[in-house]
Amino acid sequence: MLTLPWHSLGEWFRQSNASTAFEIAHGDHIWGVAKRNASFNDSFNEAMVSDTSLVGKVFASACMDRFSGLRSVVDVAGGTGTLARAIAKALPQVQFTVFDLPHVVEGLTSEENGRIVxxxxxxxxYVPPADAILLTWTLHDWSDEDCVKILKRCKDAVPPKEKGGKVIIIDMVMTSRESEHFKSEETQLFFDMLLMVLTSGKERNEKEWSKIFTDAGYKEYKIVNALGLRSVIEVYY
Ligand SMILES: C[S@@+](CC[C@H](N)C(=O)[O-])C[C@H]1O[C@@H](n2cnc3c(N)ncnc32)[C@H](O)[C@@H]1O
Structure with a gap:
């Protein structure tokens, strides 16, 4: 399912009407196929569990101070809840909501005595209201225009900075060789191409991130380089 679209790149480059090479190969965008095809949905969600189990462990050991003072967190597009589970144990005072499409979360019941729903x-x-929103490995799936729409929904859901509200993004910030945070150019470019083939998204450098934050109405952001090729970006308004 994920390799076939690479064979449609030529057709896509020659001005196909489809938005992605994935759509040429499978007739629908990736989330539409996941909705219709239970086996692909299960495989994709399992792949995310595998990836996020590692990232969640590092995040839980290095970034718990990001949650200081928060009482509620919504993990938007949070898959089947791997990250919420990884950090909920260290944060007994925080209520977590894992928010995703119906075919991803259907059948999942609350955990940790109702602290994860x-x-x-x-x-x-719509994004459910909370003190903070988490967006992990998600915005890179979307175009700049769509990221602005998602971030506006998140802004509606969290309080302003002076009341402790924030959006916490875990995603790649592309770097060039001159940057002190430069890492594996090949992996950065591979992910950028992968997102072009499978979704309408891309990897972004700091300037590109900054523009979508401003366009979505946010005033400030802070990048923490704590997760290897992925960064934690806190965004406030
Ligand atoms: C790359 S996965 C990341 C999952 C999770 N954040 C993680 O890191 O394991 C992207 C997620 O976005 C979800 N998604 C796609 N479109 C969505 C939408 N319109 N509303 C909510 N979730 C959506 C998908 O179902 C999928 O779980």
């Missing part, structure tokens, strides 16, 4: 919905329409 699963809610289905479309992040382009």
């Amino acid at each position: 699963f809610v289905s919905g479309d992040m382009f329409e």
Whole structure:
């Protein structure tokens, strides 16, 4: 499923009407195929569990100070809850909501005595309110225009900075050789191409991130380089 679209790149470059090479190969965008094809949905969600189990462990050991003073967190597009589970244990005072599409969270029941709950919905329409929103390995799946829409929904859901509100993004910040944070150019470029083939997204450098934050109405951001090729970006308004 994920290798076939690479064979459609030539057709896509020659001005196909499809938005992605994935759509040429499979007739729908990746989340539409996941909704219709239970086996692909399960495999994709399991792949995310595997990836996020590692990232969650590092995040839970290095970044717990990011949650200081928070009482509620919504993990938007949080998959089947791997990151929420990884950090909930270290944060007994925080209520977590894992928010994702219906075919991802259906059948999942609350955990940790109700401290982790699963809610289905479309992040382009609504994001449940909380002190903070987590967006992990998600914005890179979307175009700049779509990221601005998602970040505006998140802004509606969290309080302003002076009241402790924030959006916490875990995603790649592309760096050049001159940067002190430069790492593995090949992996950065591979992910950028992978997202071009599978989704309408891309990897972004700091300037590109900064523009979408401003366009979505945020005033400030802070990048913490704590997770190897991935960064933690805190965004406030
Ligand atoms: C790359 S996965 C990341 C999952 C999780 N954050 C993680 O790191 O393991 C992207 C997620 O976005 C979800 N998603 C896609 N479109 C969505 C939408 N419109 N509303 C909510 N979630 C969506 C997918 O179902 C998928 O779980």
